[in-house]
Amino acid sequence: MATIDLTTPTETPDSLLGGLPRRVALTLPELQLVAELAGNAPLPFDVTEPQAGSLEGRMGQTRGSADDASYLAAISSLYDPMESLTRRGLLVDGVLDSGAAGAVGLLATPAVAVDLDVRVGEVQAKAWHREAGGAVATLGTVDGIVFELGWFDTQQWPTELSRAAVVPEDVALSVDGRGEIAATAVPGEADLPFDLASVAAEALRAGRTELLPVLIRSYDGRVLDGAGRAIREGEVQSLLTSLYDEARGRMRVLVADVTAGEGAVVGVVSWVLVADGWRALRPSHAHDEPRVQIRRVEPVDLANELAPVLAEVMR
DSSP states (O other): OOOOOTTSOOOOSTTTTGGGGGEEEEEEEHHHHHHHHHTOOOOSSSOOOTTOOOOHHHOOOOOOHHHHHHHHHHHHTTTOOHHHHTTTSSEEEEEEEHHOOOOOOHHSSEEEEEEEEEEEETTEEEEEEEETTEEEEEEESSSSSSEEEEEEEEEGGHHHHHHTTOTTTTTTOBBOTSSOOOOOOSEEEEEEEHHHHHHHHHHHHTTGGHHHOOOHHHHTTEEEETTTTTOHHHHHHHHHHHHHHHHHHEEEEEEEEEEOOOOOEEEEEEEEETEEEEEEEEEEEEETTTEEEEEEEEEHHHHHHHHHHHHHHOO
């Protein structure tokens, strides 16, 4: 299998249209019909509907059951998928558009799978990227009703990956009195023991902030800045507190080698969104101690973050 180099700039295409990914928006019924027409290709997610006589049905309406009812009502109000696909030119004389058919087929039979789960504020987006033979197919949604199906060659993959990490325009990060992005106590670079980060997060979640100084003293001199210097105790407490309190969102990316069998996850990339943007949380190991590296990143950096993991899968 050829190696995908996500760090190499994309070559200039022969034509404008030849260099553009193709994307199409599909409602859930349309997507399910496309999958059926593409040889009953399985989709990368399961659709479950509330069952009659469920616990909510016996005990009255809950927030979850109300959301389920709204979701089902939205789905039932959509156009007939056969008519809408025909009207849009994706289905001609009963024959499905070859591009859409190929994309759904690739989603079902990839060599490499990349699953992205992004939550920013109240918005959660899920995307599935599948690669095989130099081609990539993607599927994404924020509501489970409308999906974006896309397909392109691997040279376009870095750009498509960065789209998943772009903060929505209607989600405001912290701003100061001048309307500018506020400063954050989370540094652009830091390196700390994994156990400290984990226990501190639990203490903050439980409201036990008085435990932080004790925890930090037990790891004295082992929290480092970008230059490898020890960070002072007070700054460590600000770092840990801000990393928890400022969190506006998070992103988790799983990479799996599909050829190695189901569940063969070979790498995970985790980012957290703080007051001034994204921070990557990278696992590391030093002196027999598991550690976490914190690095400031931008959406365009996601491809580089994933490159070592994909290289491991595709070598």
